[in-house]
Amino acid sequence: MIEEVLPNLYKIEVPLPRNPLQAINSYIIKGQGQSLIIDTGMNREECMRVMSSGLKELEVDLKKTDFFITHLHADHLGLVSSLATDTSTIYFNQPDANSINSGSPWEKNARFAGINGFPEDEHKKAIENHPGRIYSARGRLDFHIVKEADTISIGDYSFKCIETPGHTRGHMCLYEPNKKIFISGDHILIDITPNISLWSDDENPLREYLHSLDKVYDLDIELVLPGHRSTFKNHKERIEELKHHHQTRAEEVLSILEKGNKNAFQIASQMTWDLSYESWELFPPSQKWFAFGETISHLKYLEERRKIQKETQGQEVVYSLKE
Numbered sequence: 001m002i003e004e005v006l007p008n009l010y011k012i013e014v015p016l017p018r019n020p021l022q023a024i025n026s027y028i029i030k031g032q033g034q035s036l037i038i039d040t041g042m043n044r045e046e047c048m049r050v051m052s053s054g055l056k057e058l059e060v061d062l063k064k065t066d067f068f069i070t071h072l073h074a075d076h077l078g079l080v081s082s083l084a085t086d087t088s089t090i091y092f093n094q095p096d097a098n099s100i101n102s103g104s105p106w107e108k109n110a111r112f113a114g115i116n117g118f119p120e121d122e123h124k125k126a127i128e129n130h131p132g133r134i135y136s137a138r139g140r141l142d143f144h145i146v147k148e149a150d151t152i153s154i155g156d157y158s159f160k161c162i163e164t165p166g167h168t169r170g171h172m173c174l175y176e177p178n179k180k181i182f183i184s185g186d187h188i189l190i191d192i193t194p195n196i197s198l199w200s201d202d203e204n205p206l207r208e209y210l211h212s213l214d215k216v217y218d219l220d221i222e223l224v225l226p227g228h229r230s231t232f233k234n235h236k237e238r239i240e241e242l243k244h245h246h247q248t249r250a251e252e253v254l255s256i257l258e259k260g261n262k263n264a265f266q267i268a269s270q271m272t273w274d275l276s277y278e279s280w281e282l283f284p285p286s287q288k289w290f291a292f293g294e295t296i297s298h299l300k301y302l303e304e305r306r307k308i309q310k311e312t313q314g315q316e317v318v319y320s321l322k323e
């Protein structure tokens, strides 16, 4: 369960039951005195059990432990509210802290979902069962805000903060230039394509994400330590694959619109998804919700690049190819 990836740097696989991601990687760095935990797991019993026994085995004292959280999603941030003590510093980014402090996003995106064609009853079900809502951090968290190029030093390691918006508005990675390791959160994963979703009209997360990929491409990295699944080398090759994936998806959206104008939900229903259900109708509402968010991020990207246009017809937003 515990793997020593590098001297004094350990990986604990924290299970995510009934979740296609299976587990989240929490990285623990032991310094002299102070330790650092990077990402934590969801705020649920199953995560806490594995984390506690792992920390016990590593003899990590939570009273002398700080945290770095890559982004706001519950599988990374959720458990920090149970692990942090009065003496812990929790390093976090400003944009995601703002999202948390601005309250529940679920009501806000109900309207956005509605005008983009997501059926109201299914939206309700998707939100009710959303793990991000059920297993999020509890109570007020006091964050120590870090930004681009800030350093976090622990033991032999000196990490540089790298802002990588896209997967979330404030997603942040850690780079250790001497050891050439890169803690990637959900920015680059080896056998999963990170979810890039849009939930409000004033953002273009896919554009940001592609830009963040280019930024990381240039770094001198020997080993990537991702938020899920195994560590990997060859980050440049993986980044090229991810960019290619988004290119293919964009082309798929355009070819769907060639057959006629549609709303975002209709477009999502016609895209190909790597899921084991026989038809779109059989997708659980939560999966439709993820698919829908990804589709809209592509629509926004294509709209800004002037490949497509959108028009509000009554209560509905409809997309078409740009003439």
Ligand SMILES: [Zn+2]
Binding pocket: 071, 073, 167, 186
């Ligand atoms: Zn995430």
